[in-house]
Amino acid sequence: MFELATKKKILNETELFVLDMDGTFYLDNDILDGALDFLESVKNAGKDFIFFTNNSSTSPALYIEKLKRMNCHINRDKIMTSGDVMIRFLDTNYKGKSVYLLGTPALQESFEEAGINLFKPEVSEKEGFVPCDTANIPDIVVVGFDKTLTYEKLTNACTYIRKGALFLATHLDINCPMKGGFIPDCGAMCAAMTLSTGKEPKYVGKPFKETVDMVASFTGVAKEKITFVGDRLYTDVATGVKNGAKGVLVLTGEATLRDIETSDVKPDAVFEGIKEMGEILITLS
Incomplete structure (x- = not known):
C-alpha cells in the first residue's frame, strides 16, 4: 500500500517523532522488538522524539519508571500526556x-x-x-x-x-x-x-489541535516537521493528518490494514512497526 519511497520521504522530512506508547513502543509491560534501536537511529539522524499518551490516569513520573524498567531512560521533558x-x-x-x-x-x-x-x-x-x-x-x-x-x-x-x-x-x-x-x-x-x-x-488530547499546538510550542518544532506515530487511526494518526502535522500508523497494536480501507483517516505512511522505521531511518543517515 505504501511504497518504500513514501516511507523514506516521511522519515526524511520529520524532525520530531511523537510516539504513542502502548501498542507502539511496548505492549503492556514488554518493550517491542527494535524500539530502543529506533530511538538510537533517531539520535544518529540528528532528529528528536517525545512520548505522548492519551492516558491521563498515570503520572509522567510513573511512565518514566516503567520505561526505565525496559532499559529506556528518559527525562520529564521527553514525555507528555493528555493531562x-x-x-x-x-x-x-x-x-x-x-x-x-x-x-x-x-x-x-x-x-x-x-x-x-x-x-x-x-x-x-x-x-x-x-x-x-x-x-x-x-x-x-x-x-x-x-x-x-x-x-x-x-x-x-x-x-x-x-x-x-x-x-x-x-x-x-x-x-x-x-x-x-x-x-x-x-x-x-x-x-x-x-x-x-x-x-x-x-x-483536548489526541487527536485534537490543542495537542499539536502544545507539542509544537514545547519543542519549538514546526508542525509540518512533526510526525505522530501510533497504532490507532482515530487518535494517533488523526492528530497529525488533521492538524498540519503528519500521521504514521504502525501495525503492532489496534489498527490493521483493513481498518484503513473503511476509515476516513488515511495515514501518511504505514510501517510494520517501529522496528521497520528504525531500519529504514538508518539507511538515510
Missing part, C-alpha cells in the same frame, strides 16, 4: 477558574503542582450518599481517565454541568486495552455524563 495538555489549556484560557476534577490521585497531584484551582465540595457529615450543594458550583468540570470514579463524583459532576459549569475532558478514548480485554476509558465516562446532562465535552 498535561489540559493543564496548559486551562492555564491559557481559564486561569484562576475553579475546576472540579474527575481524576486519579496522580492526575490531581499534577493539577495541584501546576497551580490549578481545584474545587472541593462541602463534605456532609450524614451517612451514605448525599447530593452535592447546588448553590456552590465550580466554573469547570474536567474529566480524566478516572480509575477511582465513584457514584458521588459522577453525580456531582453531572449536577455542576447542568447548573452551567463548563464540561471539559482530557481525551476521547472509549476503552483502554488491557491483558485479556478492555476497561472503560475517559470517553465512556463522558458518554454516560452526556446522556445524563445533554451536554457534550470539549476534548
